[in-house]
Amino acid sequence: GEDVEQSLFLSVREGDSSVINCTYTDSSSTYLYWYKQEPGAGLQLLTYIFSNMDMKQDQRLTVLLNKKDKHLSLRIADTQTGDSAIYFCAERGTSGGGNKLTFGTGTQLKVEL
């Protein structure tokens, strides 16, 4: 079955770059996603990347995909205190009619002043 792994915690200083990493096992993944969960809220989609792409940039966010190693990363440039949240990696495979996402364990990002 699908498995998605992330490290649990990351701490950075305000203004630095943050890099959150994710590994997945399903080689049939078609899309990979990053979701953000702020305290007391549900998840919100940040960005996604198609599996035949290597990189996607969206303002302060850069997603890198190494399909050979099944490794996905999210880089946040100029990290701000408002970026403190839990970040979830998710992959969409072929199970469940392609509508099912498998989420990772989540990485708690703490931004310090």
Add this chain to the structure above:
Amino acid sequence: DVKVTQSSRYLVKRTGEKVFLECVQDMDHENMFWYRQDPGLGLRLIYFSYDVKMKEKGDIPEGYSVSREKKERFSLILESASTNQTSMYLCASSLSAHEQFFGPGTRLTVL
């Protein structure tokens, strides 16, 4: 704006009680999902539904059932609540596979 609402933010129930968690979305989405979120385990899919009266088991369906009588409403049922079902429950809906829209969650405590 898409809105997904969940009936309660916090719920406390006793072991053995039957528990209903309700989720309503206002965007005519076909797909609806129930997850539980536990520290260190991330989100795990309990059940999902891609149409009215249709349901599919997720990764951890044991001890749960669901009901989708109307397109906008997806209910999660704990037939006999147990302490190991204490968790945060998140509902989501989607039109396509790309973006799932999440509710704020229900924190359930089973005593």
